[in-house]
Amino acid sequence: MKKKVLSLLAVSALATLVLTGCGSKEKEEASGEKGGNGTVEVVAKGFQHDFWKAVQSGAKKAAKEEGVTMNFVGPKDETAIAEQLEMLNNAINKKPSAIALAALDTEAELDAIDSAKSKDIPIIGFDSGVPGAPEGAVKATASTDNKKAGAIAAEKLYQAMEERVDGEPMRIGVVSQEVNSLSISERTGGFIEKMTTLLESNEKVGKGKVAVTGHDKYKNKVAEKDAVAIIELRVPAEVTDAAGKTEASALLEKKDLMAIYGSNEYGAKSIINADEGLGGRIGSDKDKILAVGFDSGALQQDAIRNGKFLGSVTQNPVKIGYEAVKLAVQASKGEKVADIDTGVEWYTKDNIDDKDIQELLYD
Numbered sequence: 001m002k003k004k005v006l007s008l009l010a011v012s013a014l015a016t017l018v019l020t021g022c023g024s025k026e027k028e029e030a031s032g033e034k035g036g037n038g039t040v041e042v043v044a045k046g047f048q049h050d051f052w053k054a055v056q057s058g059a060k061k062a063a064k065e066e067g068v069t070m071n072f073v074g075p076k077d078e079t080a081i082a083e084q085l086e087m088l089n090n091a092i093n094k095k096p097s098a099i100a101l102a103a104l105d106t107e108a109e110l111d112a113i114d115s116a117k118s119k120d121i122p123i124i125g126f127d128s129g130v131p132g133a134p135e136g137a138v139k140a141t142a143s144t145d146n147k148k149a150g151a152i153a154a155e156k157l158y159q160a161m162e163e164r165v166d167g168e169p170m171r172i173g174v175v176s177q178e179v180n181s182l183s184i185s186e187r188t189g190g191f192i193e194k195m196t197t198l199l200e201s202n203e204k205v206g207k208g209k210v211a212v213t214g215h216d217k218y219k220n221k222v223a224e225k226d227a228v229a230i231i232e233l234r235v236p237a238e239v240t241d242a243a244g245k246t247e248a249s250a251l252l253e254k255k256d257l258m259a260i261y262g263s264n265e266y267g268a269k270s271i272i273n274a275d276e277g278l279g280g281r282i283g284s285d286k287d288k289i290l291a292v293g294f295d296s297g298a299l300q301q302d303a304i305r306n307g308k309f310l311g312s313v314t315q316n317p318v319k320i321g322y323e324a325v326k327l328a329v330q331a332s333k334g335e336k337v338a339d340i341d342t343g344v345e346w347y348t349k350d351n352i353d354d355k356d357i358q359e360l361l362y363d
Contacts, residue, residue, distance in 0.1 A: 035067040038097035040328045042321070043088050045102045045127060047074030050362035051265075051295070051317050055127070058321030059100070066329045068097070078181075079239070081105045088112045092121060097332035100324040101138075102127040104181075113137050122331035126324035128183035140337040142323035144315045146183045149294070149344045150190025153261055153313050156346055157292045158198045160284070160310055161259050167204040167228065173251035173260040174233045175244065175267040179217050187263045187294055192218050192231055199229045230256075236270075244270030245277065252281050252289065259290040268293030268300045268312065275308065282308050296361040304349050311348035314360045319343065 042059050044052050056072045063070035073091075075083035081104045089112050091099050099116060101123055103109055113130070116123055117137045123130065125141035157172075164170075172195060176188045192212055200207045211227035212220040214234055224230055234251055236243035248270040251257055260282065262268030271291055275282045282291040284307055293300050293312035303309040319342040327337050347357045 035063060035069050037067040038329065038332055039069040039071070039094070040098050040100060040325055040332070041091035041094060041096045042070060042072040042100040042126075042324065042328075043084065043091055043102070044072065044074035045078045045084070045104050046076070047072075050297075051315075054317035054360075054362050055321035055324075058318035058323075059325045060321075061318075062322045062325035062329075066325070068325075068329055070325060075104070078104060081108050085109055085112060089115075092116050092119065095119065096121060098122045098124060098328035100124045100126050100328045101130055103130040103133075106130050106132045110134070122328070124324055124328045124331060124337070126320055128181055131182045139331040140327050140339050142320055142327055142340045142342055144183070144320070144344055145341045146186035147190035147193075148341075149313050149315070150187040150192075150263065151194035152344065152346060153187075153263075153292050153294060154191045154194035154198065156311060157259050157261060157290060158195060160290050162202070164258060164286075165199075165202055165204050165229075169228060169230070169256050170258045171230045171232055171251075171254055171256045173248075173254075173257055174214075174231065174263065175248050175251065175260065175270050176233060176235050176263045177239055177244075177266040179215060179235055184264055185217070188233065189218060191261055191263065192233070195231060196220075205229050239266065241269070241273065245273045248274035249277060252278055257289055259292075261291070262293040262300075265293075265295035265297040265300060268295065268303075268309070269297060272299050272303050272308065280308075284310060296363075298363045301352065301361060301363075304347065304352055307349065311346055313344050313346055314357070315344055316342050316360050317362070318359065 046052050052074055059070055059072055073087045084104050088109055092115055113133055122139045123137055125138050127143055129141040129143050130138045177184055179185050196210045199205045199210045205228045209228040211222040211224050212218050212231045214232045218233055234247035236247050252274050260271055262271045282289045291309045293309055296314055300312055323340045330337050351357055
């Protein structure tokens with residue numbers, strides 16, 4: 001009897017070891033890449049969104065090439081500042097070779113960043129980076145030049161608008177998720193700045209005849225009553241589908257609206273949802289409102305395929321993750337590193353199915 005009990009205990013212990021091993025492997029495969037030449041902790045702004053999954057795939061590729069262990073984490077969404085801070089502190093406590101960070105709120109994470117610096121753990125920024133970090137704490141950043149990307153959206157939209165500009169009062173709408181994060185604020189600002197320049201260069205509008213309204217951060221000194229063209233920015237009070245749809249609807253309902261831009265996936269989705277509620281006001285026909293977007297997403301891709309949107313700007317999330325880990329490895333070796341612009345692409349119904357574009361899109 002005693003031998004039988006001992007035998008059962010041994011089998012149970014073996015089963016526990018097997019199950020534990022399987023569980024660890026699953027976690028490792030879900031979060032990173034294992035190697036033996038150092039460790040890179042990657043702390044993203046989120047993890048539930050397909051964009052961040054694409055970033056992770058690029059990070060995994062770089063980690064495999066470099067032979068380093070990589071752990072990729074992110075909070076439940078991009079408002080969970082306290083959760084990201086806890087993840088950053090956990091990463092620092094592991095004493096990795098380097099950390100790649102896309103900060104939700106640099107000010108809230110200053111103590112943690114100082115701690116990493118005091119422990120000689122180099123930080124690499126990615127995506128929106130770590131704006132306002134202490135000097136020397138962030139060695140380099142792998143990110144989109146969002147101001148330039150916003151300008152590309154303005155150029156593409158203006159090309160379609162130009163023949164419609166006739167000197168009569170007109171309005172261009174902008175829907176932005178918020179105006180605080182560096183990435184979205186630069187896409188918004190880059191669009192507004194470039195669109196203003198393009199409109200002022202048109203003799204049917206003229207210099208000093210473009211008013212920017214809707215938010216004090218971007219508002220200029222031109223009054224609406226004195227303007228030929230108005231660029232109106234709408235920002236929801238909260239980041240919900242309903243709030244975004246309300247702001248987009250407020251623009252689409254205006255009779256002088258000629259064109260509209262969504263500065264990220266949320267903004268574009270808000271425009272599409274609002275348009276459906278209004279019976280279909282956007283499109284490329286002469287009696288329709290011209291629309292462009294930023295990022296990807298199933299709704300936005302469908303809007304481009306069916307001609308609702310002229311096109312959208314997409315980042316290269318795979319390259320963002322890839323270059324962030326590459327820079328982190330270089331920095332951990334004491335090598336000199338510099339910022340990398342990971343680039344963007346303009347996609348339309350004509351090239352959306354091209355292999356090079358499909359690799360950058362996500363649902």
